[in-house]
Amino acid sequence: MIAQIRGQITALTVKSAIIDVNGVGYRVFVTPQALAGLEINQTYTLYTHHHQREDAQELYGFLTADERDMFEKLLSVNGVGPKSALGVLSRARVLDIVKAVQKNEISMLTKVSGIGAKTAERIVRELVGKLDGQFVMDSISGTAGGNDDADVISALEQLGYSAAEARTALADLPKEIKDPAAKIKAVLKNHGQAK
Template identity: 35%
Template sequence: MYEYIRGNIADISPANIIIEAGGIGYFIHISLNSYSQLSGKKDTRLYLHQIVREDAHTLYGFADSKERELFRNLISVNGVGASTAIMMLSSLTADEIRTAVTTENVAVLKAVKGIGAKTAQRIIIDLKDKLGKLSESGHILPATDNTIQIEALSALVMLGFAKKDAEKVVSKILGEQPDSTVESVIKQALKRL
């Protein structure tokens, strides 16, 4: 298993990053919170989690080890896969997830796409004791890119939303709040879709 990767950021979007290390470009899935921390940097060190299946070897990257630990705790819950865990880490900050679990706030977890009442309750039951021990710093840096609509739409499509639905929601959000960042547009869209 890989612990981390250090290298140059060849490409980055709200849903994934390509890091060049040792002459090889690694495609790594990231959360919106990690994107916020990495946006604008030329090189980085990402903590990794690798999932090996018959048809794929998939890497998930995290700006800090505590976010990776939360991801690993989430995927340990029956019914929560890597995509759902990344969706949770993109919709809510790590502190919000931890607070929702420790205070047994099912409504906050249900607000994430793909999380129903039963899954939210299962997450709370399985992780309440574990997440009470984690400490997170929820520092998020603003995005500086001027292609907010394109990046937000791209991220939502990569997360599995229909392009037409995502376009409508992103356009509406940018119409209401034209000075929004990519992260805020995606977070609001995740709540509306």
């Protein structure tokens, strides 16, 4: 199983990115939010899920381990495939999905193409109690993604910043701040708390 890849983005399509890892180009399906944050000729680490079917093998990539873990939790639900799981993550942040499951709010899930009321109810029923504080703590502490700035940006987005605001705030930080948790704290201190 391929759990993570690091390489240079060589092409972007509507639904995927091609990432060059030591001369091999991997097509990785990503959310629109991830696509917006990727730039050609830049190096990124993507946390991946390697999905195998009888007729195909596909990689689904995420900027944070939290997103990948949520994707895999969604896949564990009977009747939810990778395209539907990616659709859920395209419409909502990880913390919003956790809240929707905890509060039994199926309306957010039914907005995703391919997920009807019965599937949304099944998602809530099967995931309730399985989504502990891991997602919240990982995104804020930085343990989900090592020291990549993409993880810091994702955590700031979960705190209410737009991707552009998060990138700008991150660029304003002194270069000696390396720890993701320290970067998040510094941004919150410099630019105010969560938006």
